[in-house]
Amino acid sequence: MKRAVFSLFAVLLCTSVLPLAASAEEPQTTYVIQKGDTLWGISDRFIRDPHYWPDLWANNPQLTNPHLIFPGQKVRVFRDRIEIEPAEVKKETVPPAPQEAAPSAAAETAKDITFTVSGGEGYLLEDKLRPAGMIVSTHLNRQIIGEDDIVYTDLGRTTGGKVGDRYSIFKKGSPISHPMTNQIVGYKVTPLGTLQIVELEDKVSKAIITKSYEEIGPGAYLMPYAEPLKTIALKSADRDLNGYIVETKSGNKTIASGDITYLDLGKNQGLQVGNMVYIIRDVYPDPKFIDVPVGKLPPEVIGAMVVVDIGPNTSTALVVKSIDTIYRGDRVEMIKSR
Numbered sequence: 001m002k003r004a005v006f007s008l009f010a011v012l013l014c015t016s017v018l019p020l021a022a023s024a025e026e027p028q029t030t031y032v033i034q035k036g037d038t039l040w041g042i043s044d045r046f047i048r049d050p051h052y053w054p055d056l057w058a059n060n061p062q063l064t065n066p067h068l069i070f071p072g073q074k075v076r077v078f079r080d081r082i083e084i085e086p087a088e089v090k091k092e093t094v095p096p097a098p099q100e101a102a103p104s105a106a107a108e109t110a111k112d113i114t115f116t117v118s119g120g121e122g123y124l125l126e127d128k129l130r131p132a133g134m135i136v137s138t139h140l141n142r143q144i145i146g147e148d149d150i151v152y153t154d155l156g157r158t159t160g161g162k163v164g165d166r167y168s169i170f171k172k173g174s175p176i177s178h179p180m181t182n183q184i185v186g187y188k189v190t191p192l193g194t195l196q197i198v199e200l201e202d203k204v205s206k207a208i209i210t211k212s213y214e215e216i217g218p219g220a221y222l223m224p225y226a227e228p229l230k231t232i233a234l235k236s237a238d239r240d241l242n243g244y245i246v247e248t249k250s251g252n253k254t255i256a257s258g259d260i261t262y263l264d265l266g267k268n269q270g271l272q273v274g275n276m277v278y279i280i281r282d283v284y285p286d287p288k289f290i291d292v293p294v295g296k297l298p299p300e301v302i303g304a305m306v307v308v309d310i311g312p313n314t315s316t317a318l319v320v321k322s323i324d325t326i327y328r329g330d331r332v333e334m335i336k337s338r
Contacts (some may be wrong), residue, residue: 027212029077033070040113046077051117063234078119079270115318117308119228120193120213121250121260122294124186124314129172136204138218138293146212151195153222156203165199167207169193169216176247178264185246185264186314192216194225232308232318235274241265241334245279246314248328253338255326259319261305266313274311277317277332279303280326302326 031046074085132155139150156163173188192214199206209216249260265271283297302324305317320324 011067011311012272013214031035031075033069033073033075037071042075044083044194046082063320087306100107113234114231114307115234115308116231119230119319120191121263121308121316122190122262123309123311123316124262125172125175125189125246126186126311126313126324129187129221130173131187132167132224133161133222135169135216135220135222136219143217145207145209146215147216149209151207151209151216153195153197153205153207154203155197155205155222156201158202161197161200161205163197165308166194166210167222168197168225169195169209169220169222171220176244176262178244180244186262188247188249188262188310190214190249192220195222196251204245204261228271229308233274233307234276234306236270237275237334237336238272239270241269241271241275241277243269243332245330247327247330253328255319255322255328255330257303257319257322260328261317261319261326261328263305263307263315265332265334266311266314271307271310271315271334273307274309275334276320277305277307277334278323279305279335280325280331282331299331300324302330305332 007080029046032040033042038093076083076085076272108240133153135151136154137152138145142149153161153167155165155167171190171192173190175184175187177183178185193212193216194210195207196210197205243263243265245255245261246264247262248255249262252259255261259298263271263277264276279302281300281302283300285294287293303319303322303326305319307315309316
């Protein structure tokens with residue numbers, strides 16, 4: 001990846017003098033960036049893949065900030081990729097667009113970006129767990145149950161249970177320690193599904209499983225049901241933040257696109273649902289090929305995540321793009337929209 005980025009950077013520098021022979025042979029379109037355009041919108045508009053933008057960013061080193069693209073810059077659009085022309089255009093040289101002009105298609109696309117979630121992404125519980133109840137038994141004492149199966153809970157008339165009440169089912173995992181500080185940041189909570197009470201006794205109730213994300217069994221905790229967000233709208237960042245991936249939903253150390261991660265950033269740090277954060281990897285030169293110490297190189301952007309749930313000091317994020325393997329403990333950044 002490192003060699004590829006530097007090779008491409010060298011090629012881009014050369015294009016200021018000589019055109020690329022390969023580009024000249026391929027069908028291409030030149031597009032001039034308009035006010036309101038974003039890398040996300042441009043990727044979606046021209047190659048029908050909004051998640052391509054980290055590749056576009058990573059492969060064009062002259063873009064130090066993914067949000068800093070200016071009206072007047074030009075991009076070359078090929079069938080399977082987008083290249084940003086290296087010629088630098090100053091923002092003030094571009095006349096302002098008339099107010100009555102319709103927004104660009106790319107800008108409209110960027111504003112409408114949403115992500116679908118299931119409600120089973122889970123989170124890190126930072127406070128003491130106070131469940132409303134628990135599943136005490138299952139129909140025919142089955143150990144594993146799913147949707148439409150019958151269970152029995154310890155919620156009855158004397159404990160506030162009512163026929164028709166719905167509850168979320170979840171399990172509490174072991175404490176999660178921060179990969180950098182080893183301090184406990186919370187307990188992993190994994191949603192298992194939902195149930196609804198159908199019959200009521202004084203101290204117990206009969207319920208039916210209405211949704212199942214994972215296997216459910218006796219001992220699972222219950223909490224009052226809250227309708228989860230089904231779609232998450234992309235939201236502009238209002239500050240710069242730095243943090244880490246502290247855990248994954250699956251428990252795996254390696255992470256890829258589509259996986260769920262938990263971060264050490266939350267409301268108290270200014271993070272919001274819908275914010276996008278970028279996974280950053282520090283780069284160090286191989287000492288075998290240098291004579292004097294040079295320190296670390298500029299970091300690489302290896303992926304992007306959107307925040308889908310948030311707590312006081314932690315959050316849940318969906319990986320929407322990865323261009324290299326991501327690991328627990330990798331650094332993340334949120335970049336304020338300029």
